[in-house]
Amino acid sequence: MTVIKVKPHKELCPDGAVIKASPGETLAEALLDNDIKIEHACELSCACTTCHVIVRKGFNSLDLATEEEEDMLDKAWGLESESRLSCQVVIENEELEVELPKYTINMVSEEH
Ligand code: FES
Numbered sequence: 541m542t543v544i545k546v547k548p549h550k551e552l553c554p555d556g557a558v559i560k561a562s563p564g565e566t567l568a569e570a571l572l573d574n575d576i577k578i579e580h581a582c583e584l585s586c587a588c589t590t591c592h593v594i595v596r597k598g599f600n601s602l603d604l605a606t607e608e609e610e611d612m613l614d615k616a617w618g619l620e621s622e623s624r625l626s627c628q629v630v631i632e633n634e635e636l637e638v639e640l641p642k643y644t645i646n647m648v649s650e651e652h
């Protein structure tokens with residue numbers, strides 16, 4: 541199992557969390573399985589960006605994002621160089637530390 545540290549997020553994970561996932565699983569699945577209810581408006585099919593995360597540790601151990609993912613990421617709120625769509629990140633053996641952005645494009649469009 542691979543350890544994934546999740547930094548605290550006010551609504552989704554107030555105290556942060558340390559979870560374990562099987563290699564081959566996607567990061568979004570691992571978060572959801574552990575009750576971290578990251579948004580996934582397109583049902584994990586790389587078509588919405590609401591599952592955006594920033595991979596603070598272990599980013600370089602991951603497979604590169606596809607062009608499709610990069611195109612979607614361009615629309616994400618708070619994009620950083622270590623941003624990924626968690627539904628497209630396949631867990632490998634290296635420990636990861638992820639940050640959940642404060643907003644998603646859904647929230648921004650609803651609240652502002
Ligand atoms: S859930 Fe929509 S892009 Fe990941």
